[in-house]
Amino acid sequence: GAVVSQHPSRVICKSGTSVKIECRSLDFQATTMFWYRQFPKKSLMLMATSNEGSKATYEQGVEKDKFLINHASLTLSTLTVTSAHPEDSSFYICSAPVSGAGGTGELFFGEGSRLTVL
C-alpha cells in the first residue's frame, strides 16, 4: 500500500514554544491530507483538511491560529502548533487518500506524532 510518513514521531517542548509536525506522502501525490488528534483511549478527531495550494478547512471548534496548516507541495503538509500549552499534548495523526485514476479512495495514515508540552 501507499506510504505516509510523519516526523517527528515524538516531541517534547516547553510551554509557549511552537512545534512543527510534517506529513509526507512518499510514493504518491496527495492534493488533500487530513489531520487528526487523538487523546488517550479515545477515537481520532478530525481537526482539518489540508488542501495543496489553498487554505486548509478546519472543523468546528478547532482554532485556526493555534493549529497552522500548510500544504505547500503535493507530497508535504505541515501542522504547526503555535504557542503550545500542556492541554495541546496529544497524539497527532495525518492521513492522505489515494483517489483518482488507479486509486480506490482508502486513506493511508502516518505513524503519528506524540506531542508533550511541559
Add this chain to the structure above:
Amino acid sequence: DAKTTQPTSMDCAEGRAANLPCNHSTISGNEYVYWYRQIHSQGPQYIIHGLKNNETNEMASLIITEDRKSSTLILPHATLRDTAVYYCIVRPNTNAGKSTFGDGTTLTVKP
C-alpha cells in the same frame, strides 16, 4: 458526528473467526465502507473496503448487507497480533471526502 456505530468491545479465541459488526444506516449512495485497525500508539492501518459487494483480501473479508446499512468485518483465523481497535468508517471515494471516526471496537484475542 460519526456516521457509524460499533460495539465497544469484543473478545475472540485465538484461531477462531472474529466477526466485527458495524452499523451505517445513513450511508449515502456514493460512500464506501472502509475498515481500519489501530494498535496502541500507532497510526491506523487499512484493512479492506467495499461499496456494495462482499470483498476479500489477504487480511480479512467484508460482508455488506444488501441495503448497505450495515457490514461485518471477518478475520478468519484471529491471532494474538490481531488485538487492536477496529474502526469502520464511511466516506466517498474522492480526495475531499472527509472521514469521521466513531469509537471503534476493541477486539481482544485470547489464547
